[in-house]
Structure formats: structure tokens, C-alpha cells
Amino acid sequence: MTRESDGFGAAMPILDRLMHHAANERASFHVPGHHGRYLPQPLSAWLGQALKLDLTELPGLDNFHSASDCIAASEELCARHYGAYRTYYSVNGATACVMAALKGACGVPGQRVLVLGPCHMSVWRGLVYADAVPVWVPSPWNPARQAFDPPSPAALDAELRQWQPVKAVFVTSPTYPGFVADVRSLAEVAHRHGALLLVDEAHGAHFGLDPRLPDHSVAQGADVVIQSPHKTLPCLTQAAWMHVSRPDLADGVHEALLFLHTTSPSYLLLASLDAAQAFLRSGQDLVRETLDVLARYRPLEPQSDPMRMWIPTGSRARSARLAERLEERGMFLEYWDASGALAIFGFGQGERDVARFFEVYRTWCEEAGEETPETPWHGAFLYEAPAVLALRPSAIEHLPGRRVPLRGAAGLVAKRPISPYPPGVPALWPGQVISEQHVEILARMWMEGHDIVGVAADGTIEVCDA
Ligand SMILES: Cc1ncc(COP(=O)(O)O)c(C=O)c1O
Missing domain, CATH: 3.30.70 (Alpha-Beta Plaits)
Incomplete structure (x- = not known):
């Protein structure tokens, strides 16, 4: 369906239908339970008119699980902006998109996935969902920036030579602090080795809207790109979308995404995705003006998000x-x-x-x-060697766990991620055999008072009981 052929004159097909419905409905005899009229105060005062748009799959409002009308039209407008083959909306954040990308790209169980650099915890869940076999490829910690550098294409090339066959490469760009990888070269390298490139661009839905912003990853040749418009575009929290560039991946990725979705998607979230896709066309002046303001206060650097x-x-x-x-x-x-x-x-x-x-x-x-800096963070070398898992993520999920003191955990297999904070990236992944060196460094950091997610107040961690 195209915008020209379906009679949608407006640029916001979902919002148009919702407003049309709200304008015509005098009484609701359908869910949701607030019937567009009553929510307890003060919530109703805060939500105001928006309550009337909190609708469900009524005639004219399409169906998220088999979209062919206003939802499909809105997704198509979004796909056209980015140049994707398909765009799919998510009301379960980028989390569901990351999981669906891994599942859809892998297809069958047992596929190898290279995960470059630090990644969001949804990657772990996606690997379990896809029953995939990860290879973690660390990125170097940059002490001057106090952040991980984005992964380099040369490092990817070396890893792909070592690990064939690889079904997919997963990279996060931009990183949380805003540093951008050379996605174009990463895509070329991945494709040369017969692997797909999946990019978690959760923090980059606004990329490409101005020449001073980095290019988005669809334009740079990635096969699947996940974005959280709710993070960087005017959009409601939890609303996300994913772009698929390859026709042969589209159905599998979409099915995997729907599998993670409610049958009662929030139309407020869908409407905000619809408004966000319209902003991609209508908001360019605002984007330019905002960047002009920011440029007056600090230099806008290349390879990072201004x-x-x-x-x-x-x-x-x-x-x-x-x-x-x-x-x-x-x-x-x-x-x-x-x-x-x-x-x-x-x-x-x-x-x-x-x-x-x-x-x-x-x-x-x-x-x-005027202050003397504190001792630099010494945990970085925990990330220097690639993590090797003794078991597949899906197998680890099914194993029983038990708690042991961190100090006595060498030689055992981690059941939960152990993440010093900062940087909040697991130093030990579930399924990883815990080395003496891990224990020594983590125990020292913990004793010094460093936050370590996964280590309880009594100094124990969960390991696989097998
Ligand atoms: C890099 C990255 N990917 C994925 C996600 C998950 O996004 P969402 O909160 O939209 O589910 C986050 C969330 O912070 C993230 O930082």
C-alpha cells in the first residue's frame, strides 16, 4: 500500500484516524475501562484530552498484529524516510526490537553472533530467544574519554576470520555517551564475510536529520537497525521502531517482534510513533535551529552525537x-x-x-x-579478553542456580551478568567460566566499595548449579 493509493492525504495516518474516531464517538461501549471519560484524579487532569485517544482496535484503527491500514501506512512513511525496505513499530521499546532482530536474523538455533563492544542487556535476552551462540568482542576502554571506543572495522575483520561461520554481527552505535562507529565500513566487512550487520541505534533515531548529525545506519548499509525514537525524537516513552533493509529478513524479524507484543497495543504510543515519523519531515528547521544554538556553546565534534x-x-x-x-x-x-x-x-x-x-x-x-583527580578506574582490563561461554545462553537459562561467595567462585560458571558500575557492562556473562583473575579484580573492586551489579550485599554471586 502506498500513501498515494490509500487515500491518506495527511502525514499522520494513525493520529488522523484516532482524532476522527474521538470526534465522532458520543458514548463508548468497548474497552478500555475508562471509556474515554473517567480516570481517577489527578491522573485524568494530567492526561486531559489524551484519554480520548487511548483507544483499541476499533473499525478504522487497523490491527497491530496484522497491519494493513493506518498502522501500515505510518510504518511505510517511516521506512521511506530512512530508505528501509520495511519499518516495524514497537510499543515494547527497543528491547523487543533487539530481541526480534537477533531471533529473525538467526532463524534457526545454534547460529554464531559476534557482539561488538558494550551492549544493552536486551542483547542477552535476544541471544536466549534466538538460541544463538555469542562471541563477545571487547572494545578498548579509552581512559581520556572515560568510555569505550566504538569497535573498529579492522578488529571486526580479524574476528570474522577467526570465527567463521558467523551469521550476524551485532554492534551498538552510538554508544550511550554518544560515540559513533564507522558503520559503513563495519557493514562492508561483515558482508564480505557473509554475515549480517545488526545495529542497535537506540540512541540515534535523529541521525541524518541535519548534515551536522551522523548518518543513520540504514544509509550506511546495515541490514537491521533498531531505534528508540522515544530517546531522541519527540515521542512517548516506550515507543520504538526497527528498520529492515533486506526483503528476505523482513517476515522473520516482524514475526519475532509480534511474538513479544501485547494484543492490546497502546494507541497513544502508536500515535506518538506516527507523530515522530511526521517530525522526520516537518522537524528539520527545528533540528537546525537547535544545533545552531548548541554550536554557540561548544564545538560540535565529528564522530559523536552533538x-x-x-x-x-x-x-x-x-x-x-x-x-x-x-x-x-x-x-x-x-x-x-x-x-x-x-x-x-x-x-x-x-x-x-x-x-x-x-x-x-x-x-x-x-x-x-583545582582538584587532584582520584585514582583511575582499574577494572578496565577485565574487558580486555573476549568472554568465552561454556554453555549456550538458552541452556544457561534452564539450569538451576546457587549462591556462592565471589571469593570462592573461580572455576564455576556464572549464572547472572556481573557488571561493575561503571561502566555497567558485564565483566562476566552468564555461562562464562569464572577465572582466578576475575575473582581477584572483582573482589578487590567490591572491597573498595565499587558498585558491582550481580554481587549481593553479603558478597555472593549466583552460579550455575551443574
Ligand atoms: C543501547 C540500548 N539499546 C536498547 C535499549 C532498550 O531500549 P528501550 O528502553 O526502548 O527498550 C537501551 C535502553 O536504554 C539502550 O541504551
């Missing part, structure tokens, strides 16, 4: 002080920890807000410049 500002501090105390200074003035960061602090700017954010942010930031820089 809409985010990663401030490497190498110190929890310094990061906390910046967060406090901002909060005193009613401004909140996306995130901060002992490696640094992250600010994310939004399209349409007024210059006044940006100026206030930089005023606090510059004062903090002057204060921070």
Missing part, C-alpha cells in the same frame, strides 16, 4: 557535584557515575535552558580544575 554531551570526570564526587549544582537550579542530567556525566539536549530546547546549563557547567569546570 545532541549529547559526555563529561568525563573520572570521579564519582566530581560527577555528583555537577549533578547537585544543576539540580539546585532545577536541571537534571540523564546519568552520572564515577566515569562521567551525561547531558542529553532536546530538539526545540530553548536557548535560555541551554545557557543556564552551560553557566552551571562552566562554574563547575573552574571548581573541578
